[in-house]
Each structure stands twice: as C-alpha cells, then as structure tokens.
Amino acid sequence: MTDFVRTLRDLNIAVVHPFDRTAEELRQQLSRIGCVHDAFWPPPKTLAEKYDVVFVDMAEGSAKYLRAMITRARTELPTIIAIVGYENPSVLAQLSEIGAHGILTKPLRAIGVMSAIVMARQCWSEQNALREENEKIRRKLETMQTISDAKRILMQHHGVDDREAYEIIRKHAMSRRTTTVEIAQAIITADDMLSNLKPAPGAAARKTRIPKPEQD
Numbered sequence: 231m232t233d234f235v236r237t238l239r240d241l242n243i244a245v246v247h248p249f250d251r252t253a254e255e256l257r258q259q260l261s262r263i264g265c266v267h268d269a270f271w272p273p274p275k276t277l278a279e280k281y282d283v284v285f286v287d288m289a290e291g292s293a294k295y296l297r298a299m300i301t302r303a304r305t306e307l308p309t310i311i312a313i314v315g316y317e318n319p320s321v322l323a324q325l326s327e328i329g330a331h332g333i334l335t336k337p338l339r340a341i342g343v344m345s346a347i348v349m350a351r352q353c354w355s356e357q358n359a360l361r362e363e364n365e366k367i368r369r370k371l372e373t374m375q376t377i378s379d380a381k382r383i384l385m386q387h388h389g390v391d392d393r394e395a396y397e398i399i400r401k402h403a404m405s406r407r408t409t410t411v412e413i414a415q416a417i418i419t420a421d422d423m424l425s426n427l428k429p430a431p432g433a434a435a436r437k438t439r440i441p442k443p444e445q446d
Contacts (some may be wrong), residue, residue: 234351239343241266242280246299247287247313252336252341256285256313259343278301280426286328288312293324300328309354311346313338331357373411383421 243265247253253269260267268281276300277284286296300310311332312325325333332350334342381395390398396410400418403410 234348234355237265238347239264239305241265241282241347243280243283243285244308245269245285246277247271247295248275252313252338255338256334256343259338261339263344263347265347273299275299277304277308279304279306283309283311283350285311285313285334288314288321288324288328288330288404290320290324293327297328306358307354309347309350311350343404376411376418377414380417383417417426 243260245253245256245267247256247269248271249269253271257269265283270277273286273295275298279385284300286292286300288296299428300307307329309332310328310330311334312328312330313334313336314342315323315336331353332346336347375401377396380399381392383431384390384398385392388395399410399413403413406413
C-alpha cells in the first residue's frame with residue numbers, strides 16, 4: 231500500500247468525462263495530489279499506452295465504447311476508475327463489463343480521489359499478479375499434457391513403460407540441448423504426420439512405426 235502512495239505523482243492519468251463541474255473538480259484534486267493528467271471528451275477511439283489510470287464517466291450504454299477505447303492498441307490494461315451519478319442494475323453490470331477497479335460517485339467530495347486511486351491501483355496490481363500466476367499454471371499444465379501425450383506414443387509404439395518413455399525424452403533433450411517439451415512436441419508432430427500417410431494404391435497397408443530413439 232505504501233508503494234502505491236509513494237508513486238502517485240509518477241502516474242499518468244486520463245480523465246474521460248464531459249467538461250462539466252465534476253470533471254473540473256476532479257482535475258483540481260488531481261493537480262493538488264501532483265498527478266500528471268489529460269482530459270478527453272468526447273471519448274477518443276484509443277488511449278495512449280502511457281496512461282496508468284483512466285477515470286471514465288459511466289452512463290447507460292457507455293460500457294461498449296469505453297471498453298473498446300481502453301483495450302484497443304494496448305498490451306496491458308490500465309487501472310480503471312468509474313465515475314457514476316446513480317446506481318441501477320444496468321450501470322452496475324457495465325462496471326463489471328469494463329473491468330472497473332474503483333468507483334467515485336457524483337457529486338465528488340473534497341476528499342476521496344486519492345484514496346480511490348490508491349485502492350484501485352492495489353486492486354489492479356493484485357489482479358495482474360493473479361493473471362500472471364494463472365498463466366504460469368496454464369503453461370505448466372500444457373507442458374505436462376504434451377509430455378504425457380509423447381510418452382503415450384512411445385509406450386504404444388515401442389513397448390516401454392511410463393518411466394522409460396520419459397527417460398527417452400529426457401536424454402534426447404539433453405543431447406540436443408533443448409527442453410523436454412520441445413522433444414515431446416516433435417514426437418507428437420511426427421506421429422501425426424505418419425498417421426496421416428496413406429498407402430500407395432495397390433500396396434498392402436503396413437502398420438506405421440515410429441523409429442525408437444537411440445538410448446545412451
């Protein structure tokens with residue numbers, strides 16, 4: 231939490247809101263905090279990658295174009311703080327649709343903007359950390375599945391057991407200075423190619439066998 235407070239003045243902030251009293255008060259408070267910010271209205275088609283935090287005016291039917299504006303041409307989503315003038319099921323659903331990390335209500339109060347930014351940044355950071363962890367788990371599961379499929383192919387064609395199949399993959403990876411998953415994928419690709427080969431017309435069908443890798 232302390233880090234988010236310390237880095238407030240390093241943030242680039244975009245305010246996407248009609249140029250009215252609410253926008254003016256928000257910009258005044260951002261200036262008091264020391265945040266660099268730019269104001270936009272109407273909403274631009276895209277937002278520059280440099281913006282870390284985006285305040286958006288949340289109204290009926292605005293979620294679709296706001297989401298497009300925020301996500302278009304960006305590799306990482308910014309922290310999103312929605313400004314709402316009222317609450318109803320439609321607006322609440324749109325908050326979820328745009329992935330808001332924080333909320334400010336109209337009329338704005340003299341205090342609350344700094345707290346909203348800090349809490350939203352913390353939420354954003356935790357979501358990113360969770361997303362990265364999920365991606366690591368997904369990649370690990372894919373790797374395990376690929377190796378499992380390759381072992382099954384070796385076991386089927388060469389009559390080895392699970393341990394021996396993995397040892398074949400591991401030794402080939404070591405000898406070629408590559409990863410076990412790359413060797414496993416090569417085995418799967420080769421098996422797919424050989425399985426799709428059709429016998430020449432008039433020739434007797436023969437069972438396709440994958441050459442057994444040489445073991446050290």
